Amino acid sequence: MLPTLNGRIQLRILVTAVIGGLWTAIIAPLLPVGGASTALAYRSAFVVLGVLILLGIGWELIYHLLMQFRWEKDWPTFFGLLTGINEGVVLWLVMRFALPGFLPPPAAFAVQFVTTWILVWLVLNGPLRAIFLRQRFRGGRFV
Known part of the structure; x- marks a missing residue:
């Protein structure tokens, strides 16, 4: 069974919030934010993560x-990785024009987004499929 729309939305929110949140907590103080305080780096990084989750829906x-x-109503796995390009561009534009006070410098944004995207994609296509074997029979839903 292919993941249903509801299952894909649940997975995206859950994995991005948990894995992305843990990764953001680790990487935020290391981001090149141009001498900004650690609190400002965390604030910007978690706002980017929150907007990423909302746009993901x-x-x-x-x-x-x-x-x-x-025909098969699904993407090849590699397409899922490539969707990070358009999602990153749109996320940058939303952050730039809708939330400019929370936008980190371009290098910090790029490092956070690319590493978070790849990590979430790897978890979704690797360990998560191995650990939750029966999940595919529920259309990808956790709830």
Whole structure:
């Protein structure tokens, strides 16, 4: 069974919040924020993570619509990795124009986004599938 829209949204929120949150807590003080305080680095990093989660719900709706045009109604795994490019660009634009006070410097944003995206993608396509074997029979849902 393919993951349902509800299952993909749940997975995205859960894994990005847990794995991305832990990774952000580790990497935030190490980000190149140009001499800003550690508290400001954490604030900016977690705002970026929160906006990433919120935009991710919208992206899942768009991806679901696009997948309806594919024969097997699913993406190849590599496409899932490449979607990070357009999601990163849109996230940067949203942060730049909607929340400019929370936007970290470009280098810090790039390091946080790319490393978080790759880590979340690896967890979703690796250990999570091995640990939760029966999850695919529930359409990818946890709840």
